Amino acid sequence: MASPSVLGELELTEEVTRGRVLYTFQGDVPDFFYRLRTPPLLWPFMVLPGVTAEEFRAYAATRGVTVTHPPGARYLCLVVLAMGWTWAPYLAHTCLEEELETVSDEWQARARARDRHPAPSFREVDLIHWAFMDDHLGALLRFEGPEGETEAGAKADAVIDAFRRDGLPVHKEQRGVGADATIGVCLDGRAMQLVPVPGKMAELMEATAHVCRTRRATAEEIRRLVGRWSWNLLVVRLLYSVFSATYRFVMANLEKGVVTIWENAVEELSAAVALGPLIAVDLAAVLSENVYQTDASLEGFGVVSGTFPEEEVRAELRAFGRIPQTHRNPRSDCLLYTSPSPRDGLLSRMPSSA
Secondary structure (H helix, E strand, O other), X not given: OOOHHHHOOOOOOHHHHOOOEEEEEEEEXXXXXXXXXXXXXXXXXXXXXXXXXXXXXXXXXXXXXXXXXXXXXXXXXXXXXXXXXXXXXXXXXXXXXXXXXXXXXXXXXXXXXXXOOOOOOOOOOOEEEEEEOOEEEEEXXXXXXXXXXXXXXXXXHHHHHHHHXXXXXXXXXXXXXXXXXXXXXXXXXXXOEEEEOHHHHHHHHHHHHHHHHHOEEOHHHHHXXXXXXXXXXXXXXXXXXXXXXXXXXXXXXXXXXXXXXXXXXXXXXXXXXXXXXXXXXXXXXXOOOEEEEEEEOOOOEEEEEEEOOHHHHHHHHHHHOOOOHHHOOOOOOOOOOOOOOOOOOXXXXXXXXX
């Protein structure tokens, strides 16, 4: 799925945009889970034993709906994706991605933004897109004006037509350029910035500040606050380091009512509020030739640095992503990320200056 983290890796420097703006278009498939019919082999696992077929028929009649069921039917079963079933989000999301691939060659996987994968590049593709269960969005660089609007609109219409051919309506459409909200964050197509949705972030900061002032809450209330922070912190993933004691506080007090929040948890929540206005990524920023790696443990910390040509830094980021955590060797105690391939990777040969 897409995430704020991978959107924060999009490269929209002047060299890439060349004076163009980012046109975006998005939509949502209503009741998507219930439009996906599951295979018959799955139906026996989705039986609702608490309601008989006859009880359901009688209830439907009170609502003016006539239900006819096969002779001898005893119970009901769901034949669509069940909300709450662990696998349902994955299956729905996969179906949406496959549906998008039928639109045109532009909607193939190489142009798709996905969490924990290197972000696609406008240096290589004309259209970048992403999906999140029942939502989709496409983005392309064009000079601002009627021609750009027309071309972006045509691509949006192509998606809608393809979906409708398969019985999937689209609503909540948004088209244009500017600060469009997508998957809970704002992607500004003129300023080339990614930020949390301002109104929602302001509400979250105020709610968190209130908790810090009162220092009293249930662990469930804190858990929900941290959950909302987690999604916004994905814009700048390194800010996840803010929370540590807060997690332990939640786990230690889940079975209790209102309690006094631990002092170190209050400090972390206060730090999150202070950092809130700084949660932003400048997608137009050029890559630095100065590369740093850091690591820390309970015993100490270390920093290594090196200077490399911009082309080499860009190639490494394309291979590993800005935060190459999926390629890190979990058994290694060294400070450096190492290349998983035999090639002499930049990060694996960075000179140590710790």
